[in-house]
Amino acid sequence: MSTVVQVPLRYRIPWKKIALYVLAIAFGLYLVLPFYWIVAMSFMHEADALSVPPHWVPVNPTLENYLGFVNPNSAQELVGGRAVSETPYSLRNSLVVASATAVLNLVLATFAAYSFSRLKFKGSQVLLVLYLLTRMVPGIAIIIPFYLLMRQFGLLDTYLALILSYTTFALPITIWILKDFFRSVPRELEEAARVDRCGWFRTMWSVFLPVAAPGLVAAAVFAFMTAWNEFMFALFLTSTKAAKTIPVVAANFATDFNTQFTVMAAAGVLAVVPPLVLALLFQRKLVQGMAAGSVKG
């Protein structure tokens, strides 16, 4: 007599999956929490921000910290006053410098990258590597010569000093980004434009650059961010609110003896807004399939 042994279907706990999710969530929190904290803190009163245990959500939300940049109250005047009053200017400076750097970079890098991607000439590989090598030199090694140079030209504490410096940092990488991007644009598109009666300039303007737009946006965002985040050169080359950028002013908050954390948080949030807006604005372009549908798929 035989019996059929019924093996009960055991429910297996998916440990692997759980572990994966836990790790993913933990990593997400690690990235997001600090940012969340400065955003939350920027809407808190100083006393709430420093309370123990901390309030994770502002209990008495206030715009005081933000209004302080325009119209500082007496407490804000007292603690970190200079940084507070300089913040709006530094934001403007940062915007101007970063935008100008992005544009200048884009124009120069487009010409260079197009040549590298489309023309065959002796030494092109060597040049490309050389460009990248310039980025291997630590900034600290060239800051003093830069400083002297800028002083010589009377450019200290001007936008131009920063824009020129940042362009030298960003340009090699921008050229590399664009060169690879341009290579992936089918050459036939340009040829089709030529046959469609476009001259060289028109081919570039009406066909090549629009197709390469996602690459151009990526390169511009990169250059903008490089300029926006840069601290050391800004510290050396600027001294007043005429050209100080947000990283320098933000550092002033930290070095102030009586730092008001909530105001500092508000400054931090303000510093994040422009790049964030930029990223959101161009996000679609950045991820867009470049030449989808143009050539055989």
Added chain:
Amino acid sequence: MAEVRLEGITKSFGSKLVVDDLNLTIRDQEFLTLVGPSGCGKSTTLRMICGLERANSGNVYFDGKPVSWLPANKRDVAMVFQSYALYPHKTVRQNIGFALKMMRVPKATIDEQVLQAARTLDIEDLLDRKPRELSGGQRQRVALGRAIVRDAGAYLLDEPLSNLDAQLRVLMRAEIKRLHVDVARTFIYVTHDQVEAMTMSDRIAVMRDGIIQQCATPEEIYERPANRFVASFMGSPPMNFVSGRLADVDGVRMFRSDALTQEITLYGDQPADAEVVLGVRPEDVSLSPTPVAGYRQGRVFVSEPLGPDVLVTVRIEGELVKARVPTPFRLGHDAPVYVGFNPQRLHLFAASDGAALQAPRQEAVA
């Protein structure tokens, strides 16, 4: 309207000679096809006609005027690219109208002409889509539309059907041929597909290694190929070739190989012992299950039904010969079969350089 003339065109990339002293006149309103295997220089020739490539030497003339030094945008040509090369950021309407816009045609006229081209190609309802939203066949039509919307002297088509599936290719083949009739312009078509070349062209130029092997009507190319290369390239399945020698037997000129002996009724002035290659197209080979006078015995190697015909490969003394016979064909593998060649339809080529020594007589051509 344009007659396109190529005179002594030579082009090399580095040390590689791609087009070698090419002379060719494409008549006004003609449909001429450049055909040949990959790397034979046909696309390069087309690119030199439209100005995307510059010849090392020689000249291109449009209606007798030299245009060799004109860049592509100054030549009066429209082109369909193999990859279609549609502008991905423009709608179908903008893609088709782009050249007209560049030529500063008034907007109303552009709209009208784009619509007309779209109607011709049956893509009216796609005008506001972007290329990525189109299927391969639709993209191909848009690429055609971009060319035909223009009032160009010559239309250049670089393997425009090679990315389509077989069914669509047959359909578009007929449509392009009809389009040529409708627009009545010079069409220069590049393909490696001999069926396209045969079906569409007024004349075919068969190229190999940068040299035109033969330029003639499809019938002429098929019936009287200038050499063994043309004979083997044009025709599907390709012509059968048997190597052997000429011999005089009892005053009759014969072709002799290990596998067969065949009486030759027509021949050039080759000496009796010349090494030659006999060529016979599969449709000129007959098969019989029973012995027939003058037929040689072989065995069925494989048979491939094609629908109306069956392609039968027969092994005769180590040589494989293909025959195209009407359906039905009922002999199985290795069954004995008797093979005969139509003596009126034999080709003979020199073994040395492959030049045609003899082809079917003119009157044999139906």
